[in-house]
Amino acid sequence: MGAIQFQHVSKIFHRHTGQKLIRHHFRDWFRRDEEHDFYALKDVSFQIADGENVAVVGRNGAGKSTMLSLVCGLGAPEKGTIEVNGKIAALLELGSGFHHDLTGLENIYLNASLLGFSRARTKQLLDSIVEFSGIGEFINEPLRTYSSGMVLRLAFSVALNLEPEILIIDEVLAVGDQAFQEKCFEKIFEFRHSGKTLLCVSHSPAILLQLCDRALWLDHGELMMDGKVADVLQAYAGHTVSP
Amino acid sequence: MWSGEYSFVLQNLVLKDFRIRYRNMSLGIFWSLLNPLVMMAVLTFVFTVVIPNRQPQFPLFLLCGLVPFNFFTIGWISGTTSLIDNANLIKRVPFPREIIPVASVLSNTLHLLIQIALLLGFALWYGKGVNIHWLWLPVVWVLEVILVCGMALVFSGLNVYTRDIRYLVESASTVLFYLVPIFYFPADSPKFAFVYQYNPLAAVVFALRFILMEGIAPPASLMWRLSIGSMLMLGIGFLVFRKLKVGFYNHL
Numbered sequence: 001m002g003a004i005q006f007q008h009v010s011k012i013f014h015r016h017t018g019q020k021l022i023r024h025h026f027r028d029w030f031r032r033d034e035e036h037d038f039y040a041l042k043d044v045s046f047q048i049a050d051g052e053n054v055a056v057v058g059r060n061g062a063g064k065s066t067m068l069s070l071v072c073g074l075g076a077p078e079k080g081t082i083e084v085n086g087k088i089a090a091l092l093e094l095g096s097g098f099h100h101d102l103t104g105l106e107n108i109y110l111n112a113s114l115l116g117f118s119r120a121r122t123k124q125l126l127d128s129i130v131e132f133s134g135i136g137e138f139i140n141e142p143l144r145t146y147s148s149g150m151v152l153r154l155a156f157s158v159a160l161n162l163e164p165e166i167l168i169i170d171e172v173l174a175v176g177d178q179a180f181q182e183k184c185f186e187k188i189f190e191f192r193h194s195g196k197t198l199l200c201v202s203h204s205p206a207i208l209l210q211l212c213d214r215a216l217w218l219d220h221g222e223l224m225m226d227g228k229v230a231d232v233l234q235a236y237a238g239h240t241v242s243p
Numbered sequence: 244m245w246s247g248e249y250s251f252v253l254q255n256l257v258l259k260d261f262r263i264r265y266r267n268m269s270l271g272i273f274w275s276l277l278n279p280l281v282m283m284a285v286l287t288f289v290f291t292v293v294i295p296n297r298q299p300q301f302p303l304f305l306l307c308g309l310v311p312f313n314f315f316t317i318g319w320i321s322g323t324t325s326l327i328d329n330a331n332l333i334k335r336v337p338f339p340r341e342i343i344p345v346a347s348v349l350s351n352t353l354h355l356l357i358q359i360a361l362l363l364g365f366a367l368w369y370g371k372g373v374n375i376h377w378l379w380l381p382v383v384w385v386l387e388v389i390l391v392c393g394m395a396l397v398f399s400g401l402n403v404y405t406r407d408i409r410y411l412v413e414s415a416s417t418v419l420f421y422l423v424p425i426f427y428f429p430a431d432s433p434k435f436a437f438v439y440q441y442n443p444l445a446a447v448v449f450a451l452r453f454i455l456m457e458g459i460a461p462p463a464s465l466m467w468r469l470s471i472g473s474m475l476m477l478g479i480g481f482l483v484f485r486k487l488k489v490g491f492y493n494h495l
Contacts, residue, residue: 013493019406019494020404020405020406020494021405021406021407022405022407025405069334069492072337073337074333074334074335074337074492075492075493076489076492087246088337090335090336090337092335093331093335096331096332096334096335096336097331097332097335097336099259099263101262101263101266102259102262102263106258106259106262109255110255110256110258110259113247113248113251113252113254113255114247114252114255114332114336114338115247115336115338116245116246116247116338117247117248117251118247118248118251119248119250119251122251
């Protein structure tokens with residue numbers, strides 16, 4: 001049994017899902033247009049085993065973030081089935097769930113609780129989270145005084161210390177400085193060595209080559225290629241250069 | 244899938260709202276008192292000077308209606324918009340969505356407590372001593388909070404699908420002001436008794452007047468109606484929310 005399993009998964013957005021007013025509902029009753037269906041993912045199947053480190057590449061709008069959201073259980077697919085086994089920690093967006101008027105410490109508590117830490121566990125891990133983030137005195141200052149790098153460090157510290165079985169990273173690694181990136185890589189490698197699963201989206205081939213063994217390439221919601229990270233990156237690079 | 248602690252999340256979300264609202268507000272508590280005091284002053288002027296009435300201690304009579312009404316509308320409206328206000332959280336972090344509207348209602352309870360203090364202050368001012376029946380007060384307030392949580396669950400879910408629900412809710416609260424006997428006497432218009440007979444918010448107002456103005460326990464039938472109404476609303480809230488939450492991701 002794999003950690004993550006997608007079987008013929010399609011995610012469809014109707015053009016008019018999203019923000020609706022009452023008049024939009026009236027309009028939809030009168031004409032139902034299937035032609036405006038947009039496939040964010042189209043018949044995608046793959047299987048990721050426990051302990052695999054998988055990169056996801058593709059152009060903007062190719063469906064990468066949609067796929068990660070489905071893995072996290074944020075949305076449900078219109079077609080197909082998804083199976084996920086294991087506790088997930090996801091960094092989908094820099095500091096989502098953080099509030100800029102709360103202090104770093106208050107944000108750690110809030111974020112930890114949302115991510116599924118218990119009260120006792122959060123207290124236990126608090127020191128190591130604060131220490132890992134390297135934010136120091138600023139931990140008692142409101143988040144709006146932080147640089148984006150500091151916010152990233154805080155977000156990473158919480159997620160990495162959650163001890164998840166599956167770690168999902170969506171294009172957030174690039175923000176931190178060299179030193180903190182290395183610290184994160186170290187932690188992620190440690191995470192890999194303990195046989196856990198990593199799913200990583202990035203536009204930086206260097207990062208992906210370093211972190212992942214396997215890659216999935218999405219284009220227009222379809223799975224173009226699934227293979228060794230170097231091969232996929234090469235094919236993807238060739239594809240984007242030649243029109 | 245999500246294996247966290249509900250009470251821990253709830254606590255942090257409510258604390259977040261408290262902190263954001265009151266941290267940068269040196270007169271924070273004062274603002275909570277201002278609105279009911281102004282309403283009370285205006286209505287007292289209108290209904291004692293302009294249109295005289297026979298109700299003694301009219302300001303206290305009004306506050307027994309205004310305080311629960313204020314909490315109800317503020318909780319209902321802020322609960323209704325809570326999911327939209329936290330859209331980025333809902334799209335990014337997979338925690339149980341029910342927590343958001345409930346936390347939004349609970350974060351208005353500090354505001355409510357301050358207004359309750361005002362109400363009790365007025366009761367003492369008018370020489371209504373503390374008595375054993377005041378033990379009913381927490382029961383009544385808790386039932387009102389439960390009622391508002393149920394409303395918030397239903398309407399926050401609907402508001403995700405149809406963004407102008409919140410304007411309907413705002414207008415409905417204006418109408419509700421007249422459907423609850425805040426400044427008039429239900430006994431004067433027995434023809435319209437059905438309007439507040441089965442209205443749990445009106446039951447809260449009646450219960451408060453029994454306890455604080457007459458110094459007696461609220462009748463059992465009233466408390467039953469209030470309890471059943473509130474619990475039913477909460478149950479409906481969770482059921483409706485469970486149906487609606489499946490589509491939140493697509494609609495936020």
